[in-house]
Amino acid sequence: MQTQSKLALCSLPLALCAAPSLLAQGQQDFSAVQIKTHQVSGNVYYLEGQGGNVGLLIGDDGVLMIDDQFAPLSEKLQAAIKALSNKPIRLLVNTHVHGDHTGGNENFGKLGIDIVAHDNVRARLAKGVNGAAPSPAAALPVVTYGDKMTLHLNGETVTIAKLPPSHTDGDSYIHFAKADVIHTGDSFRTIGYPGVDFNNGGTVKGMIAALQQLYDAAGPNTKILPGHGVVVTRADIAAQRDLTVELQKRFTDLIKRGMTLEQVVAAKPTADLDEKYGSSERLIPAFYNAVKAEQQ
């Protein structure tokens, strides 16, 4: 009986129920996370909580949502969206596969919201990301695309387009033509070094090309909503592109000299940049492996 009632309590926000055991494994506690709502331009907003920025387009046709952070935050995100719009969430776009952008998929999918993503995002979720179990059916995108798709709702023309393999091999950006806003996903972030997830198909070459593509898609006044961080302009994308070109040069040189990853770490190749961009602990192995693979 006791087990039954426990199961019943756990049936809906599964991740909340799982929290104590996850905490025991050193996972994050989301109970203190508060969702902040920011207006970007016109009917385009974003929610800041824990994880990737959640983009929103609101209007009479319903809410278009971009990314959904972590599963334990789904109810808080829903409450923040309700405070903005009394219309239902109609579509949910995943910019890429990472759990801080797709963690709420199952919760939102179970509400009957259609999830939209690039083909590779669905394939990786279905297989299981980084050795994790395959995602449940409700968490999988029901609409996928190869290069591009366009949505027409709330008076907006919303273009979702694939970027070259950069942060992962399934990165997309979302362009709102009327509001003049681009949600870049994690191929552009304002929180430090560029993030190349080599194990999920990210490449340095592709990162440079993706940043150029994002720059070209933007105008001088376009508001750039990054995967993480604050709203900026395309000048910041150009700076990140230039930084990535510089990093590519440095790692290419070190690898050409036959240095191992251990030797590269010891050489502190980004010592002069770390003050501005933060820790290079994740950057160095990612760029080393990616640049090395791209040279072959």
Ligand SMILES: [Zn+2]
């Ligand atoms: Zn990511």
